[in-house]
Amino acid sequence: MFSYRYPRPSLTADVLLFDTQCREVLLIRRRNDPFKGCWALPGGFFDFDDPTIEATAHRELREETGIGGIKLNEFCTASRVGRDPRGRTVSVVFVGFACKDSVSPQGSDDASEAQWFAVDALPPLAFDHAEILQKAINRFM
Numbered sequence: 001m002f003s004y005r006y007p008r009p010s011l012t013a014d015v016l017l018f019d020t021q022c023r024e025v026l027l028i029r030r031r032n033d034p035f036k037g038c039w040a041l042p043g044g045f046f047d048f049d050d051p052t053i054e055a056t057a058h059r060e061l062r063e064e065t066g067i068g069g070i071k072l073n074e075f076c077t078a079s080r081v082g083r084d085p086r087g088r089t090v091s092v093v094f095v096g097f098a099c100k101d102s103v104s105p106q107g108s109d110d111a112s113e114a115q116w117f118a119v120d121a122l123p124p125l126a127f128d129h130a131e132i133l134q135k136a137i138n139r140f141m
Contacts, residue, residue, distance in 0.1 A: 009087075009089055010046075010084075010086070010087060010089045011045070011053065011089075011090055011092070012043055012044060012056075012089055012090070012091040012092075013044070013046065013053050013054075013057035013060060013091065013092050013093075013094060014041040014042070014060075014078070014091045014093045014094070014129070014132065015042045015043055015057050015060065015061045015072065015093075015095075016075060016093060016094070016132070016133065017061065017065075017067070017070065017095075017096050017097070017098055018096070018098075018119075018136075019098065019116065020097050020098065020100075022097075022119070022140050023118060024100065024116040024118055024119065025117055025119055025122075025133065026042065026065060026067075026098075026105055026114060026116055026117075027041065027042075027114070027116075027117055027122075027125070028040055028041070028065060028110075028111035028112075028113065028114045028115075029112045029113040029114075030110065030111065030112070031107075031109075032110055034084070034085045034086060034126070035126035038124065038125065038126040039117075039122075039123045039124070039125055039126065040125060040126040040129050041093075041125075041129045041133070042060055042061050042065055043057070043064075044060040044063075044064070047059075053092045054072060054074070054094065057072050057092070057094040058070075061096075063108060064107065064108060064110055064114065065105040065107070065108070065114040066104070066105060066106045066108055066114070067098065067103050067105055070096040070097075070098055071097075072094040074092060074094055075094055075136060076093050076132065076135060077090065077093065078091045078128055078131075078132055079091075080128060083128040093132055095136060095140075100116060119133070119141070
């Protein structure tokens with residue numbers, strides 16, 4: 001195995017899924033620490049079996065909410081020091097839009113719940129997800 005002398009960050013993908021009117025966003029309640037019980041964007045770690053980081057985003061959205069087949073576009077990269085208490089983590093954030101009436105999100109895998117929230121009435125969010133969401137609101141609303 002090749003050994004690299006420089007520390008490497010973990011890579012994750014997060015998903016901002018808005019309703020088609022951009023009035024609501026889908027959040028998951030975290031089943032595990034860190035931030036167990038808190039609301040967050042669906043997402044998770046890049047697996048070496050994932051062919052791309054976009055595939056990671058699709059996989060995590062499907063695993064945590066049961067939703068698949070949504071077109072996702074790369075939105076931004078979150079890389080601020082301290083954004084994840086588990087260590088240095090860089091997240092590629094994707095955005096998608098879905099008709100609320102055509103999907104039935106259900107918490108699964110790392111998510112105990114999945115629920116739509118009005119973008120103007122959000123609960124406190126885990127990690128730096130409030131910052132990420134605000135950036136999206138500023139761009140799309």
